[in-house]
Amino acid sequence: MLIIHGVTRSRASRIIWLCHELDLPFEQRPVIQAYRLADATAKGAPLNTRSPEFLALSPAGAIPVIEDEGLVLSESLAATLHLARKHGGPLGPADAAEDALMLQWSLYAATGIEPDALTIQMLTRPQADAGDRALIDDAISRLERPLRVVQDHLAAHGGHLVGRRFTVADLNMAEILRYAWADPRMARKWPGIAAWLAGCQNRPAFQRMWQARLAEPA
Incomplete structure (x- = not known):
């Protein structure tokens, strides 16, 4: 069985959401x-990211990590892309071109969006000072x-990133854009993305993951 090391309040949420989309059973080991x-x-x-038993599995000391039939992966986007390719049906690539596009959009989200999206999430709070703002x-x-780029692409391609259907590329992008949506100005500024993100997050598999995330200690 697939093993996911990491609490749901981490980037493991991406993998868990995908597993629910795929009806893929997994064992979760809650490394904090x-x-x-x-x-x-x-x-x-x-058990945490500095525990010796976890460092033996992942010397980088970061979650999530998956074990899949002897394969150990320690990057969440590598894990979702791997699992979608292996099990994904419509969520995974239909051919090599789609595989490349799913990788492209996932890397675009990680490199072009996630650093600033995380800044917004981490600093957006009622008591933020002038420097944080x-x-x-x-x-x-x-x-x-x-x-x-994302909003224009969604508008031109049937409301999805690849193949005019919901795929792992949408899932990866949605989980990264979620950070930026901590600031309410984002939804007002980007209505096309806001509508697409709401559609992604209304999916039963996301809601199942999110309820488990909320149930964990903050």
């Missing part, structure tokens, strides 16, 4: 991020070009 613990190395500390504004400004 070390930074969330007062002392990750203390006796009795929960300036950093958020800068991140929103830098996202102007990549989000214009």
